[in-house]
Amino acid sequence: MSQNWDLFRFFLAVARAGSIAGAAGRLAESPATVGRKLRELETALSATLFDRSISGVRLTSCGSRILARAEQMEHQAQLIGEAVCGSDGQLAGTVTVAAPSGLGQILLAPQLRELHNLHPELRVMLLLSTSKVNLLNREADIAVRIGAPKQERLVGRKLGEVGFGIYASDLYLDALGDFETAADLEGHNIIAASGDLAQTVQNQEFAAVSAACNVALTTDSIFAQLEAVKSGLGIAPFPAYLGQSHPDLVELLPGHLQASADLWLLMHPDTCGMARIQAVQEFVTRICKTALAGGGAATCL
Template identity: 90%
Template sequence: MQTVSGPRPAPVMSQNWDLFRFFLAAARAGSIARAAGQLAESPATVGRKLRELETALSATLFDRSISGVELTSCGSRILASAEQMEHQARLISEAVSGNDGQLAGTVTVAAPSGLGQTLLAPQLRELHNLHPELRVKLLLSTGKVNLLNREADIAVRIGTPSQERLVGHKLGAVGFGIYASSLYLDEIGEFETAADLAGHNVIAASGDMAQTVQCQEFAGISERCNVALTTDSIFAQMEAVKSGLGIAPFPKYLGRSHPDLVELLPGQLQATADLWLLMHPDTSGMARIQTVQEFVTRICKTALAGN
């Protein structure tokens, strides 16, 4: 029997997956600092994990410089294998959770309240009929959920994403219009120019809603209007407009969903906002999450076809 002195390096396949997770993050980000932000770790931790992996493999995986990190030829050769490990880790996660790729379990979807109530909720019966073991939890609160902390599986958000680690795609651009009820128009007649808004009642926004692009643009052209109501709820705003109290700006998909509303001065509001669907990279490949995101994507893209 041969004897050896000193510790023997572990075979590559026995290395901790966690080290390869740091390797993939750095390779994709091109910077230890950016990888740290995506992993919610400190740059020192990311650097230490990379050195541990390089020591275990007896190889240099990155060329380091002031501008960032770049894969060496060795690092490039093992990149595909590391990505396969990542995929297998996801499959294991699904198996442990009892779902193993089956269309069963709960998928939490966070969305803006108006979009979730008007577009998503009425369509979920179709998804349920197709996959009765699949349950959707719809979060329509005004606060933004943290996908990296797994507060939701899928988020539909208005505006450009700020967290680089999230994965997803743009669903389209949301257009906006100025709306009044048929009842209100019966009393005051048609509008021809923005100047015709002077003296009319508006349902003004407050709180976070006042900072939206449509409310800010509308505020600039409705300075000579009477504020009949101020609210931080788009649903209260909508109900007030439908009652004939006044006029307000809404996303066009929302305005179109209420046949008793009429768009005033089409094209007057020029602002648009991108709508995104986002997911956590570690769970985006799960079968149940993929199924729900495809369903949500189809609904939103159809609704936004007319902007």
């Protein structure tokens, strides 16, 4: 068949998402369009590429055999686009950056205007979640992660070290005495974590020291935690860069949370050298290092 990259683009999206609906969301297309493109490719190849089920799709043996070749096509298409975009000295195109929700909203989003002013044709797609994207599956171009990387094939650099603290609002503390030891937390309201948020470094350590506290709210969103603490509902742990960014919050028992975590910037080895990705990673690196160096509970390495 005449190799149609557009059809393989849909094939890769479905393979990575594990479902047509998931691929549609990533491609900003309707599920009907994704299904139609997939059928076109299967017809052109005279092969079934996916086994369909109610729970999603799974690559057939044929689909598995062509996956690596399709990724090679994707890489070549990216290089062609890079050559065209860079031919006039301008940086253009989309770079997807995945980051923890608190870090992305507090540190990155407010600074992106500067990057846009430098490179107006460069578009950043910012993915904020407690869930980790798979860079090897090209779910993002750049990932900023708290914690050491586990995929050895990725290209990465350590940006610094994130510290954590226990925070309450002035509103909550107005009628209370000083906190001198962890025992002083007993009987106080806390904003507990659930889901992926409960697995974060700060919430795991906080859970161990707050067993005698009253759970006023449980949530899987760090921003729901934050707003509840700001309203005076209770106490919760946050990364230092988040807690220190709100002047109405007070750190209780400074230094009591001993855990810290490395902050890493990671990229796919096949795309890390592209000019637009280099420009964005350099920008993100500078923002994060500056923030960590300026925060009292974090040390830039």
